Amino acid sequence: MKKLFSLFVLSTIITTTLFAQDKKALRIGIVGLTHTHVHGILGRPNHGDLQIVGIVETDKKLAQRYAAEHGFSMDIVYYSLDEMIAKAKPEAVAAFGSIYEHLKVVEKCAPLGIHVMVEKPLAVSMEHAKKMEALAKKNNIHLLTNYETSWYPSLHRTYELLKKDSIGNLSQIIVRDGHRGPKKIGVNEEFLVWLTDPVQNGGGAITDFGCYGANISTWMQNGKKPLTVTAVTQQFQPENNPHVDDEATIILTYEHSKTTIQASWNWPIGRKDMEVYGTTGVLFADNRNNVRMRIAQGYDWFKESTYKLDERTAPYNDPFSLFAAVIRNEIILPSYDLSSLENNMMVVEILDAARKSAKTGMTVKLK
Template sequence: MNKIKVAVIGCGAIAERRHIPEYASNPNVELIAFCDPNLERAQNYANRFGAQAFANYEDMLSELKPDAVSVCTPNYLHAPASIAAANKGAHVLVEKPMAVSDEEAVAMIDAAANNGVNLMVGHNQRMMPPHVKAKEILQSGVLGKVLTFRTTFGHPGPEGWSLDGAGSWFFRKEEAIMGAMGDLGVHKSDLIRYLLEDEVAQVTGFIGTLDKKDTEVDDNSSCLLRMKSGAIGTLVASWTYYKGEDNSTILWCENGVMKIGTDPHDQVIVELRNGEVNRYNVGAIATNERQETSGIIDAFVDSILTNTTPSISGEEGRKSLAVILAAFESQETGRIINL
């Protein structure tokens, strides 16, 4: 069988820590190109994998014909790069947030459909073992209906994660468009949709820049969500958790509570109203300090090999993005936004 020829567009932290190593360890993949405005970065990978280096994706797409691409660029380029690749007949895996507007998300979905290629969004929280286990428990019905929830994602900020530190594109409004909400909040809007198998109906957002200097992007947000089922809860995204990362979710249900990512040993804890407590040690949620295999790359490759729609499709990415965009609209208008 021929290997899937993959080009990586953007060679920053997420490419370095997740996409490139996970492609490299997949036996069905051949890495053929790396693109980055910092050509030296791209060239280093090209040398390592016997691939070609490009300063931009346009040149790469005009010279090569990759079977698939990973789009790991700053947010404002997610849509243009994805659409250009799809129009060249390449399957697309795009980092989150998939786009910076609903119009862009629709254009990406249309480009993939018109060219008969897959579009997948890198919402890796769905594939973290504790979240998979949590969903399995919810589906078993033991907890009954989810009534209220809180889901949080915070860390000290991109300066510790990005290869460019405090000089990272994450802080440049014209490239990032959104800050902690685009980086972390959209992960949690996707996760809550996935866990509850429900859509967000209403959003209120309080979003601001509280502590990061010399940037116009948000570093904190607290949002209220009402789901179609009636469940209500909070979604928090922060770049100012200076004492360490918190990626936890608590679901209060008819028959008890489920705590995900609150305990260092047991990633999922179920406490039932009858006094029964079940603790599950099912493998960690990846953190910036400790990377875990995300499962995203393998799922993307598998969708190409089996010619099936990726589980985290463009449509799914669009719905998770809509929640974040609604929160910004709420912050601007002071209104509750109906989705």
């Protein structure tokens, strides 16, 4: 019996190993190196699920700098997307240029059946977003959006506790994101140039960090569209951000709840945290790995539970693993998933309304 069991285990190991070897790595291209989130894919451990086959970057010095840092060959660097597609033949691309350039990437890749992942937000405007959505649907490609917070265990535990009715019916969400400002934290010049440009980025902090709260709220609200959007923007660092806002507060109202988004380039510390309130308690996602739940007792007392969370399991711990799994039909994203197209169309609609509200001083009603 022991011998048979040992043979069974050995057979299972061999089969699993052969399956892993047979699983073809996704051929992925990188479009642009100016967004410093690109280090997330360039410095990623080799899990065998991706093969970077080409990089598009017109700035040769920038490409050489990153080649030296990450060890890729300049032989896979191309100076146009057309050349990279023709020679490297990617199945998918990840865009790491300005937000304005996302549309051009989709316009080129979608008709060729090449899947696209962009960094948050999806687009600079609804005009761009609608064109991207139409191209993705017409050509049957996946078009995903990556947010850093999508991979936070704390965000997902908060969502699970809310859906389990742990704190009663949702009443309000408060999302806070940001840092001291791009220049103060020392982002590289190539990134700073377009991040503080109202056309290339679509705004300042309202775009850069306002999108996180819009994304999370849409997810937690099961895709409900806000009834109204009200926003106030300010500029506290004109010497560093002369052309864009660096402070934004956005309020979204729903039928029975609201969301407050505090997006700032003026926090004294970097932060990505949130509070979710229900009728009987509150959830605090303090950082990537820690959650507190307080259940109301009496007038101002509460019972607190704390959660110290491990990282999520693959492929839910990494944007590129998830991207590959979705393309390979190993995962079907739920409706209004954080990375999904429908969620991120809503995000852009909210941001468009927020910019309009901030400009006019009026609340915007969404149709």
